[in-house]
Amino acid sequence: MALYITDECINCDVCEPECPNGAISAGEEIYVIDPNLCTECVGHYDEPQCQQVCPVECIPHDPNHKESKDDLMAKYKIITAAMG
Incomplete structure (x- = not known):
């Protein structure tokens, strides 16, 4: 399943650059994850990278x-074929 960012997000900016699919972006108040682009890093890494770097564990x-x-x-x- 896709991941999402909760209201506990502190906007620390560490998750966005870690996403290999570009699924994370700045929302109006906190960062958001596009579920259409989130693969939990399947195909790229063994673990979701955003969860690994999040200091408040809000993903x-x-x-x-x-x-x-x-x-x-x-x-x-599908995503990597479109990026290629």
Whole structure:
């Protein structure tokens, strides 16, 4: 499933550059994750990089966007093909 950023976000700017899919951007008040671009770093890394660097641990799984590892890999292939 995709990830999302909660209201605990402190806008520290460390997650955005870590996202290999460009899914994280500055929102009106806090950073946001585009669920259409989030693959939890499947295809790139073993662990979601934004979760690894977040100092306040405010990036949980999004229960509104449930996806299997196979779904995330399929999304990764579509995204990387579009970027290529």
